[in-house]
Amino acid sequence: MSVEISNVTKRFGDHTVLDRLDLSVKAGSHVTLIGPSGSGKTTILRMLMTLTEPDSGTITVDGQPLFPAAQKQRRAVRRQIGMVFQQFNLFPNMSVLRNVTEAPVSVLGLSRDEAEARARELLDMVGLADKCDARPSRLSGGQQQRVAIARALAMRPKVLLLDEVTSALDPELVAGVLDVLRDVATTTDITLLCVTHEMNFARDISDQVLMFDAGRVVEAGPPEQIFGAPEEERTREFLSAVL
Incomplete structure (x- = not known):
């Protein structure tokens, strides 16, 4: 899906974001937004998630x-868009599997069996097939973020927004999450809009x-430029x- 702003x-008040x-x-x-904090990058993602509204202009x-x-x-339109946030926002009282299946069942109307089959595929993709029954509190931060990625993909989004998804992680956990996102970028046709300070x-x-x-x-251009x-x-x- 294309996005036009x-x-x-x-x-926000006197501040033009x-x-x-x-x-x-x-x-x-796959488009990445870089720049200093406070330059408006996350606000764009929040608008696409309908969490905040523009004062003027159009978004399609x-x-x-x-x-x-x-x-x-x-x-x-919003139903076609998924987002992975800085914070994992998993339901602490639900298992990993239930965290991934809850929205497809309640929002998309999938059967529990269909949602669980899809969730197990995604958890296998992010390297957490053996954690289906675990609670989020038993996982590392990197594992929780990978569950959050699986949860977003379970909704079959056409556009996936990534908002500083490694910023809350210890440095040694960052690589595993980025590897999962590289797989998403190379194996799906999802439109990616990413805010990150991970330049590599x-x-x-x-x-x-x-x-x-x-x-x-x-400035805008290909990464090599x-x-x-x-x-x-x-x-x-x-x-x-x-x-």
Whole structure:
């Protein structure tokens, strides 16, 4: 599914988070947003999840309006979008398997057997086939984040949003989560929109990298350009600080 953001502005009080933003994501592509904290990257993902609304401008997903649109229309579009957050947000009183099956049963209307079969496939994909009966509290942070990825994929999203998915993890747990996401990028046709400070990961999975600053796209291009020969001084400054 494609995503089109046109002339979008978002303010929180006197602070302009997004400033007349234009952004186009082709169906099946992998786009990574980089830039300093507070530059508006996560706000874009929150808008696509309908967790916050733009003050002006339009957002469409696969040609269908998300903003402005009636609530019923928003829900229909939103159902095609999944997100993996910084925090895992697993249900602590449910098993790993139940965490992955609950939404497909209650939202998509799948039978319990169908949802469990799909969940077991996904948990095997993320390397947690032996943890189906475990509670989240018995898992490491990296394992919990992999469950969160499986849970998002269980909803069969056409667009998957990744918001700093390794930022809450100990450094030694980051690689396992990024390996899972690389597999998702290379083995599915899901459109990926990723916010990350893991520059090597961004270089590996992205078709396009967008450098954000002060609510605008400062520079956009393929990863070899952005990381190898950035044209804008602000991009060079940011990369020199994080690489």
